Amino acid sequence: MAGFKSTESYIASRDLEVAVNAAVALQRPLLVKGEPGTGKTVLAHEVAASLGHPLIEWHIKSTTKAQQGLYEYDAVSRLRDGQLGDERVHDIGNYIVRGKLWDAFEADRPQVLLIDEIDKADIEFPNDLLLELDRMQFFVYETRKTVVAKHRPVVIITSNNEKELPDAFLRRCFFHYIRFPDRETMEKIVQAHYPDIKQELAREALNVFFQVRGVTELKKKPATSELLDWLKLLMIEDLPPEVLRSSDPKTAIPPLYGALLKNEQDVHLFERLAFLSRRQQGR
Amino acid sequence: MLAQFIFALRTAGIPASITEYLTLLQGMKSGVADYSVDDFYHLSRATLVKDERLLDRFDRVFGEVFKGLEPPEGDPMQQLPEEWLRKLTEKLLSEEEKAAIEAAGGFDKLMELLKQRLAEQKGRHQGGSKWIGTGGTSPFGAHGYNPEGVRIGQEESRNRRAVKVWDKREFKDLDGDIEIGTRNMKLALRRLRRFARQGAATELDLPDTIRATANNAGTLDLKMVPERHNTVKVLLFLDIGGSMDDHIRVCAELFSACRAEFKHLEHYYFHNCPYERLWTNNRRRKESEVPTFEVLRKYGPDYKAIFVGDGAMSPYEIIQPGGSVEHWNEETGQVWLDRMTGHFRRSAWLNPMPEAAWPRYQSAQILHKLMEQRMFPLTLGGIDAMTRELSR
Numbered sequence: 001m002a003g004f005k006s007t008e009s010y011i012a013s014r015d016l017e018v019a020v021n022a023a024v025a026l027q028r029p030l031l032v033k034g035e036p037g038t039g040k041t042v043l044a045h046e047v048a049a050s051l052g053h054p055l056i057e058w059h060i061k062s063t064t065k066a067q068q069g070l071y072e073y074d075a076v077s078r079l080r081d082g083q084l085g086d087e088r089v090h091d092i093g094n095y096i097v098r099g100k101l102w103d104a105f106e107a108d109r110p111q112v113l114l115i116d117e118i119d120k121a122d123i124e125f126p127n128d129l130l131l132e133l134d135r136m137q138f139f140v141y142e143t144r145k146t147v148v149a150k151h152r153p154v155v156i157i158t159s160n161n162e163k164e165l166p167d168a169f170l171r172r173c174f175f176h177y178i179r180f181p182d183r184e185t186m187e188k189i190v191q192a193h194y195p196d197i198k199q200e201l202a203r204e205a206l207n208v209f210f211q212v213r214g215v216t217e218l219k220k221k222p223a224t225s226e227l228l229d230w231l232k233l234l235m236i237e238d239l240p241p242e243v244l245r246s247s248d249p250k251t252a253i254p255p256l257y258g259a260l261l262k263n264e265q266d267v268h269l270f271e272r273l274a275f276l277s278r279r280q281q282g283r
Numbered sequence: 284m285l286a287q288f289i290f291a292l293r294t295a296g297i298p299a300s301i302t303e304y305l306t307l308l309q310g311m312k313s314g315v316a317d318y319s320v321d322d323f324y325h326l327s328r329a330t331l332v333k334d335e336r337l338l339d340r341f342d343r344v345f346g347e348v349f350k351g352l353e354p355p356e357g358d359p360m361q362q363l364p365e366e367w368l369r370k371l372t373e374k375l376l377s378e379e380e381k382a383a384i385e386a387a388g389g390f391d392k393l394m395e396l397l398k399q400r401l402a403e404q405k406g407r408h409q410g411g412s413k414w415i416g417t418g419g420t421s422p423f424g425a426h427g428y429n430p431e432g433v434r435i436g437q438e439e440s441r442n443r444r445a446v447k448v449w450d451k452r453e454f455k456d457l458d459g460d461i462e463i464g465t466r467n468m469k470l471a472l473r474r475l476r477r478f479a480r481q482g483a484a485t486e487l488d489l490p491d492t493i494r495a496t497a498n499n500a501g502t503l504d505l506k507m508v509p510e511r512h513n514t515v516k517v518l519l520f521l522d523i524g525g526s527m528d529d530h531i532r533v534c535a536e537l538f539s540a541c542r543a544e545f546k547h548l549e550h551y552y553f554h555n556c557p558y559e560r561l562w563t564n565n566r567r568r569k570e571s572e573v574p575t576f577e578v579l580r581k582y583g584p585d586y587k588a589i590f591v592g593d594g595a596m597s598p599y600e601i602i603q604p605g606g607s608v609e610h611w612n613e614e615t616g617q618v619w620l621d622r623m624t625g626h627f628r629r630s631a632w633l634n635p636m637p638e639a640a641w642p643r644y645q646s647a648q649i650l651h652k653l654m655e656q657r658m659f660p661l662t663l664g665g666i667d668a669m670t671r672e673l674s675r
Contacts, residue, residue, distance in 0.1 A: 015328065018315060018329065019325065021315050022316075025314075031333070167333075170333035171333075
């Protein structure tokens, strides 16, 4: 079995590899949860790349219905065509719009299907997809046709935990919780993304980053994607690593903090901490 | 062995089902986790646990059920350190035999024998008397019954890798019974949200439009439906002062979690037990006092009432007229509480004290009974249970 492994650009832990391989081998959906910015969506891209399958992305919004993933019946344009006397109106098949799942099922080669942020949708959404994901087939009422998957796609589902998913749905999935990477893994991730970053800068930046994450009162802790953005900024600005050393109280707020701290309460909190540490130094 | 594992998980409160068990077996059959305990751990975790709050519990059960299981993984040829052989000579062989081996070619010979067997052996081996594996009587391997068995494979370096993965308990913070933070609380409270259509018609109702148009013999007749709104209304009653001081932080978090989650949220304070007066601002208590009757009149029975308090007080404060520590109350706290829970169709009590401590306080027990067992601990699990109760 070929199997999914860490790549040059994506560092996967062993448990993630096992989970992905199990999902691929048993042809069941893989549900991925984790803090925002820990690479849930990127995982699907990497799996697609490593298996050599095309990726079909289905991004879920609060208004998305399960039916839209299968197909939609465009009644309005049929109505318009009917009133204009268009010939097409006699074949209802002309007004069936294929959804992402249909695309994935009918493709000539296996696909990777990403259902992104499933928790954004209505609470019944996962239930409506139970049978479709289990049997990989569905019925089109308008044309009396059953669509069956030629090749069962590898389904990867991400969730940010905003809604609880129904048990019946969970039973059918493999589950993986992406943990926040430890320092060692983080170094590898940074190395994978920016191979020519200055070692010293990376080290200092990671120090600052883990310090920031260590502040417990933060509303939104910065995650991997924020770190990578921030490092990119640091590299573009070409800041010397010394600037990041927090021993200087004036720089207790990290430079270009906008990439790391995403709301004003957190920035205030940091300013206060910086002020306190300055006062302590003054004594 | 595995069935026992599933039962242990279920006993621990992880809802592993038969389907998932079969999936696990299927996964092992298809070779996703070949000969590696770590991989088996990862596979079973991905198959059997579907909620990160249960991951820590899973780790604990796994550690218990598979205690002493060593990983016979990796390329054995490369993992045969010198010390093993030294141990062989120390433990297995008598002085004469040592001498004999020396005579017959020494360690090299022994090494060869070991290598030979390892090469012959294809996979993981358990039991038996020849192959290297676990639980056998061969001199090579781990956990053998051979009293002098050389504990190959239980060297520290391997051992460390074996146990640690699940013994690290990295998911401890996510356990639903332990941690409570604003974000987690929000999650639990989201359950309370219930969507219902109310308000002005703003969305095009396509099916209805088609139906109406068909009825109209093909002339367009647009139909609209109201947009979705969050209509859950919550009334929060917070115990403040006295014994509640220890719990201020948790309550503040609950409060901020509630704030963001509901469109209609009102809060009132009380001390120990609600009586005839409540107040909305603790600093300007006297000015912001409101008669409780006023509150009952103002908010309809469709509001969900949540009381937050530790319920630690003298029982008289609940069951005795004039029992309040602050003023002379004509009617007992019990009467007022009954009035409130009677008025609001759904109500519950959240207690920041750990559930195990409740029996120690008679007052907490009385309240629990008055609330008809609807007192919940202020943990993620408790809030979850409460919201389920409130939204039934």
